[in-house]
Amino acid sequence: MYFHLEAINFDATIFDTDDISTIRGGSMLNERLPKVFKGFLQGTAISEGGSQLLFQLSSQSPDEVETALSEFMDQSPWKHLSVTWGFGATDAAAMAASARRAPTVWSVPPIEPGWADAACPEDRTRSATTKETAKDGKTTRLVSTSVHARREEARNFRPGLFDNTDLHPPQSFHDLVRPHMRKTRIPEVVKNKIAVIAADGIGASALKARLGTAGAQALFDTFKSRLAEALCTWAEREGLTFVQDGDQIAQMDVLFWGGDDMRFVVPAHSVVSFIDTFLAETEAELVLQDGQIVSSFPHRIGVMIAQYKVPFRQLNALAGQLESAARSASDTSQSAVCLAVFESASPPFDSIDTFWSELYGPGHTAALEVFTAKEFRDLLRVCKGIGSGYEDAPGLSITQIYRILRLLGVPSRPLLPEAGNPLSLDGKVRDLLADHAERVDANSADPLAQFVGLDRARGLPLLLAQIAQIKPYVDAVAVQEGS
Helix, strand or coil: CCEEECCCCCCHCCCCCCCCCHHHHHHHHHHHHHHHHHHHEEEEEEECCCCCEEEECCCHHHHHHHHHHHHHHHCCCHHCEEEEEEEEEHHHHHHHHHHHHHCHHHHHCCCCCCCCCCECCCCCCCEEEEECCCCCCCEEEEECCHCCCCHHHHHCCHHHHCCCCCCCCCCCCCHHCCCCCCCCCCHHHHHCCCCCEEECCCCHHHHHHHHHHHHHHHHHHHHHHHHHHHHHHHHHHCEEEEEEEEEECCCCCCEEEECCCEEEEEEEHHHHHHHHHHHHHHHCCEEEECCCEEEECCCCEEEEEEECCCCCHHHEEEEHHHHHHHCCCCCCCCCCEEECCCCCCCCCCCHHHHHHHHHHHCCHHHHEEEEEEHHHHHHHHHHCCCECCCCCCCEEHHHHHHHHHHHHCCCCCCCCCCCCCCCHHHHHHCCCCCCHHHHHCCCCCCCCHHHCCCCHHHHHHHHHHHHHHHHHHHHHHHHHCCC
């Protein structure tokens, strides 16, 4: 008999707050729950990781396991989480039974009875009934029992990302944008912004079919270990640390890591190098303990950039939408990146697609914002090759791009006015570029050549807008590299 257990409903147990410590604590609790409950079972663990457990029972009946699970979930801190489970004659049958049960589970874990004078200041929903003492041992406040349990988890444990380092996670989103070890200039529009990154593996089902459930979990674990090491090395190389009360604080955090599904948050000025590091890891060969080799493990990556004071719940939901949009990439043999930048405009509360359609016009679709790994690197090279407009350099400059966008009517007129035709204004852009070359530098090379084909699917107007948005973040990396 097989037993499958999975933590679910993360919107109510992790991402129902904008407090980074509560989020991190909820994430670690959900990841730790199956590992702890495994101690109540008799038999053999087939796979465990993320927030799931697949177990082959040796002697316990389903009734006995359900009784143990019920008693376990009545205890703190586990009672603040939500799980589904199933039994079956095969591992696939157990997982299917678990999946069928999931829609019948309450989307919010049971809330303890009793009312307080105010709602919890962190989740703003449950009653604030539990006293929490700050690190100074003096300051106290009331929070909900759920928030208290999650924050205690964050106090007592560090994310696995930092296991082999002396780094400690940030205590607030403001910590991500504080002065750090990097003594370099950051473009003004990039300051005080963070990037929330949602990533999910491509082809996980095919990998499970090829490697088996246990083999796929071994792959996820191997990838996770290697990626964690690479990201900590990246953070130290970028100088993304500062000292507080004698602790070395990292200016990055992992707020969810379940199997191949991840959420990271980093300073926006370093997001380009973060993505580059992440992509490199997805393209590297993975050798499993049993000798099997997986040539690469591509991911869909959604990147949401905005001011650090924007509610995290909002940014996290939008990052998830961007990751979903990356599913439209036609080439699933390589990773795909979908990125959105909000500098002065407020991010939408609901659909990023609706926002884009209103911004760019009826010709826009989410697929036009998706870059394969190769295209993304091409985009970075294009951005690096574009001058500021103040130096005597050949090629297109950012000031020329802004001028063309203004002449196209941005922001009062849409860049993509015709549905199903993102190239409708390409001719006008070419005329504007030719006119500029004739007036300024008739002998200059064709500026379109530097776009290396990125304009073919999405059109010149949208590509120019995308370059204008991402170039400051590319420049932030370039400034650091040249320091």
